[in-house]
Amino acid sequence: MSLVDIAQEFSPRYERHRDDLVSIDVRGLERLLGSPRAIAYELRREAADRGVRVHVAVAGTRMAALVLALVRPGVTVVDRGEEAVALAPVPIGVLERVLEQTDDHDDQPQSSQSSQRNLGQKSSASSSSAPRQARGIPSLPRDAVSVLQQWGIRTLGELAALPAADLAARLGPQGLVCQAVARGEDLGPLVPTLADERFESSIELEWPIEGFEPLSFVLTRLLEPISTRLERRDCGAAVLHVFLRLVTGDQHARRLELPAPLRDVRTLRALALIDLESHPPPAAIDAVTVVIDPTPGRVLQHTLFARGSTGSPRPERVEGRAHPTPDALSTLLARLGALVGQDRIGAPATVDSYRPGAFAMKPFAIDHDLDNHRRDRRARRESFVEDSAISASSAVNVVAALRRCRQPVPARVVVAGGRPVRVTTDRPSYAGGAVLASAGPWRTSGNWWKQSSVASRQSVVGVRNQSAVDGRPATVGAELSTGNGRLSTAWDRDEWDVALADEAVYRIFHDRETDGWCIDAIVD
Amino acid sequence: MPLVQTTRAGLEALLRVRQLDRTLSSLPPLDPYDEYAVGATGVTTLDAIVGGGFPRGQLSEITGARSSGRASLVLRLLASATARGELVALVDALDMLDVESASAAGVALDRLLWIRGDVVAHPGLCHDINPRAMERAIRALSLVLTAGHFGLVVFDAGEAPARALARLPFTTWLRLQRMVEGCQTICVLVGSEPMARSAAGITVQVRRAEGRAEGRAEGRGQRGEGMAEGRERGTRGATFSGRSFEGFEIEARVVRASARTREDASAALVTRAVPHV
Structure with a gap:
């Protein structure tokens, strides 16, 4: 049981400074519990019932209550307006203790600490995630405290009595902060x-x-109130959990990480259903629970002229083009993933490898940075203008693309004079024929230094053919994968570009390890 | 008779008011510089014959045999679309995209949604694989078109077995045509034979040209050097020079077009091969 749990039962207006230091606004509790002293004892008794020993201080200001809760054991009640008097005899070292409290906190377990309660009759401050700084407590200057001690200041009362202007002149704003604490003045409101x-x-x-x-109707009913609450908190769903309790007693749980913060009910429902279609529950459903992990919502500023998702089919001329909304893209990617598999959709990316045909797949971005893209677009447009000028004059502007065979097609190759002269395969769609022209060889190898890859290469089987021309046997190559996922395997090959009698141009390679030939790509 | 003339004049006036006095043959030409009407390829000669570019909101086709330059033209389309800032999608039915070629062609890869199909060229004993995979690819294409706002969506079935395509019901193409109509999306089907196209779409047939394009050696840098010697002949436009394959020449011909575009117009293009590493 933490102090926060106890504070929640007394007032909705509380501020957690640390796990062992909480400020509670007790205004309005008089009619329920009685005088401030009764409130303090009730708090202490409640905590004791739960096995927590606490010190409680009630004061007119949050700072006074906080300091008194730190220095005085048991219950301390200060009448309104008497805060400075109550704090006057407190040793000046408490300022350091306030700092030490924040520093010691991380080193001591909560159960071993004496809990302190601060009951402010006014409000106080709130939350941050800074690990070493207690929430709502100003950063008190260490040097200022030591300087004050060197001046002979022993108590908070003596510090409070110093002229503020002279203190500020010597210590700067930090001195005024110390004096405000000594006077029991709040430095900020309770949040x-x-x-x-x-x-x-x-x-x-x-x-x-x-x-x-x-199930679609059930999900809609569950998601609608959650979506409303998310909208009120300006949040979106980062993760969608769907728990289905089955009639068998088992629980079918699904977890969807959403690519963008979403709170549209239809989109969330569609994503949940698509995921469940891919991973259906094994039995009928008895109960449905939907849990959403929230995240701050997206802030979008659409351009004034860009066409929206429901805009007219012919918009005004604009600088940028409309893109699918993140919601629509998320739904589309989820649907496509369910249809063809998540590993088969995305944005292609080149990889830093000499392996022929190597590539990587990246998740397709949901939010495209339009500003950056406009700059890129301007540069690309300029380059395209140059290209167009070239194309107009020379008609040279197109890259001869390859069509990669993810599984290279085993081929029979007749070699004469060190060059392939005939390429045939067993597959009807690759008729092959005599080589009309060839270019090569281009030798490339890699990953031969990896032991594991050498072992994997040994599993590759090459089938030797019977014929041999020019001292080099023609062989049927084994299935070699050059696609994604095989980047760690070794390769050692000689590549040729050949134009065959079937009027096609292929890229073939001779695997030097297995002495096999394969068609790797089609020039198209 | 005067009554008839009066009625005809009134009818013509009414048609003019309703803008129904135009026939397909009198449609005004599309503005070739209006990127909301057409998507230019960036190749001047090709854009000239297709009326400024591939029309938006229509189903167009690129057809041709193997090694005819279909993929090269597709990459050019993708590159020009991403250069305009559009998102593009490629439904790659046979998963044959070469990413290095796409990068060399200037495609902004981060703006390309690549959907890798699993149609296999040789299913062996599993005869049902290809029809199911092709149906999945068509469904993926439908989903992308339904999502909207992609500037260009390409369905590449260039190497797909003819039987797999033939088993698709013809209504498939009509349905796709209805999906893309009225959108800003250019939908391009790539195959060895014409599959379908919408009324205002175009069909471009590509093939390797026998002749040489003029001025090819210009602007090609060091790869253009030495092309004059050692060039192989009889390879239908493919140019081999020593140890390197230089590229090939393409002839693109508009075989079917709308009233706005002239049929049988052709353009010559020259491709350059990506150098070996």
């Missing part, structure tokens, strides 16, 4: 700590459901 809101909704079904159509 209530908000309990972590849980975006969860569940429903127990009267009758078990099977199939996705009835």
